[in-house]
Amino acid sequence: MSSITEKAIANVPAISITGLSKSFLNNHHYVLEDVNLSIGKGEFFILLGPSGCGKSTLLSMIAGFIQKTSGELIVDNEEVSKPGRNRGVVFQQADAALFPWLTVRENVEFGLKMKKTPKSIRHETSAYFIELVGLKGHEQKFPKELSGGMKQRVQLARVLANDPDILLMDEPFGALDAMTRRTMQTELVRIWKETNKTIIFVTHDIQEALLLGERIGVMSIGPSSKIETIYSIPLPYPRQFTNKEFNTYYQKIQNHFD
Numbered sequence: 001m002s003s004i005t006e007k008a009i010a011n012v013p014a015i016s017i018t019g020l021s022k023s024f025l026n027n028h029h030y031v032l033e034d035v036n037l038s039i040g041k042g043e044f045f046i047l048l049g050p051s052g053c054g055k056s057t058l059l060s061m062i063a064g065f066i067q068k069t070s071g072e073l074i075v076d077n078e079e080v081s082k083p084g085r086n087r088g089v090v091f092q093q094a095d096a097a098l099f100p101w102l103t104v105r106e107n108v109e110f111g112l113k114m115k116k117t118p119k120s121i122r123h124e125t126s127a128y129f130i131e132l133v134g135l136k137g138h139e140q141k142f143p144k145e146l147s148g149g150m151k152q153r154v155q156l157a158r159v160l161a162n163d164p165d166i167l168l169m170d171e172p173f174g175a176l177d178a179m180t181r182r183t184m185q186t187e188l189v190r191i192w193k194e195t196n197k198t199i200i201f202v203t204h205d206i207q208e209a210l211l212l213g214e215r216i217g218v219m220s221i222g223p224s225s226k227i228e229t230i231y232s233i234p235l236p237y238p239r240q241f242t243n244k245e246f247n248t249y250y251q252k253i254q255n256h257f258d
């Protein structure tokens with residue numbers, strides 16, 4: 001077991017979900033029914049499942065964007081009822097998340113400015129996170145001057161600058177080309193190790209799940225989806241998809257969807 005997993009298990013859970021269900025208004029069926037999950041502080045957890053099974057719905061409930069129908073959803077010992085500073089969300093479409101009229105630095109500093117953080121601290125913080133995500137030298141550029149991968153880095157730096165304990169990532173690399181996606185996956189593992197954040201990462205890509213996650217929660221096909229099986233992945237980072245054990249896990253997880 002990796003030291004990171006040991007740390008996650010030893011600690012109080014960052015997120016505790018018990019018997020959580022969701023049905024949307026005017027809908028007769030449940031999208032999610034009886035979801036149970038506990039995520040440790042500092043853990044990298046993957047929510048994996050086919051399109052439409054309710055991954056984004058579950059992530060949005062943890063973010064506090066949408067309300068549960070029943071059950072318990074606790075983050076940092078408090079029932080979630082609205083968004084909070086302890087949770088930062090990274091969306092799939094960076095274009096929709098970034099402000100096109102602000103530079104990279106201004107985008108990264110946006111949350112700090114809203115909190116009325118003094119200018120010198122804002123600059124220091126944005127410089128740190130811009131460097132962490134590998135965008136040093138691009139501070140004065142506008143989103144339209146950046147590639148898709150660079151925009152996702154800005155989005156990540158902006159969320160990290162607000163210093164949430166938990167990063168909620170909804171298929172953040174889904175719109176990127178294969179090579180950029182691979183680079184971003186490697187970078188995310190590095191950033192996670194440097195920042196010790198708790199990460200919940202949504203994907204429908206088994207390979208991506210295995211490259212990133214300490215644990216992978218496989219969701220059943222909806223409606224009434226739940227977390228069917230949780231796999232602990234004790235493989236060291238950086239992970240190689242040519243590795244034999246990696247492929248054994250791949251097959252096991254693939255069997256859920258055959």
Ligand SMILES: Nc1ncnc2c1ncn2[C@@H]1O[C@H](COP(=O)(O)OP(=O)(O)OP(=O)(O)O)[C@@H](O)[C@H]1O
Pocket residue numbers: 024025027031049050051052053054055056057058204222
């Ligand atoms: N606001 C809403 N009102 C009604 N139904 C909704 C709403 N949001 C989501 N749903 C339904 O909930 C189900 C789960 O959707 P969700 O987006 O959570 O799935 P997903 O697993 O994230 O899918 P994908 O991988 O395609 O993004 C779908 O059947 C969807 O139509």
